Amino acid sequence: MQLPVLSNCRSAYQAHDHQKCIKAALTKAKGLCHARSSRLTPIREAILRLIWQSHKPLGAYSIVDQLPGVTGKRILAPTVYRSIEFLLQMGLIHRLSSLNAYIGCPFPDSSHSDIFLICEHCGCAAEFSSHSIQSTIDQTADRVHFQINSQQVEILGLCCNCQTH
Numbered sequence: 001m002q003l004p005v006l007s008n009c010r011s012a013y014q015a016h017d018h019q020k021c022i023k024a025a026l027t028k029a030k031g032l033c034h035a036r037s038s039r040l041t042p043i044r045e046a047i048l049r050l051i052w053q054s055h056k057p058l059g060a061y062s063i064v065d066q067l068p069g070v071t072g073k074r075i076l077a078p079t080v081y082r083s084i085e086f087l088l089q090m091g092l093i094h095r096l097s098s099l100n101a102y103i104g105c106p107f108p109d110s111s112h113s114d115i116f117l118i119c120e121h122c123g124c125a126a127e128f129s130s131h132s133i134q135s136t137i138d139q140t141a142d143r144v145h146f147q148i149n150s151q152q153v154e155i156l157g158l159c160c161n162c163q164t165h
Contacts, residue, residue: 022052025104029092032108038090044083046070048104051093056123057101060084096125098154103127113137114152121162 029048033040040048050066051058058066060080067075084102087093091108095101096116103116103125112129119125133153141148 018053021104022049025052025092025106028108029090032090032092036090038086041083043067043071043075043079044086047080047083048087048092051087051102052104055103055125057096057099057103057118057125059099059101063102094127094152096154097152098156116152116154117159118154118156119159119162120156121158121165124159 025048026045029040029045032038046067047063050063050070060077063084064075064077064080067080084093087102088095092105093102094105094114094116096103096118099118106127107129113134115128115130115133117126117128137148137151140146
């Protein structure tokens, strides 16, 4: 199954309804948590909502700083990190290593390769999956008898909007 790019470049910069993204992410999260007998606590939900507020990855301390505006109270970093770990384990978010930041996963209920296009200028990121890229990675690993436990491909460059500036 070929999964689409999360958002094409133009829609990320034109009138984009992030509330629709947030609502879809929360609906998927609640469904997955229920199916897995896990709990999406109010703090976890608030963090997921913040991460989905745009297509720009957020660092943990940005989340800590923004949470009082969402929850009405200050949440300490250890609580945020525990919540992030839960969201990662549930497959609801991804960690972008090159940025040490987190982004929502639009495909939490499906197995897919984690490939990200990250704009170095504006910070927007898009996730996509490619069977041909995944096949090449798998074949290479098989050829050298390497067992893949996890993978993530981060491609840095300029989105179409930033190329025109």
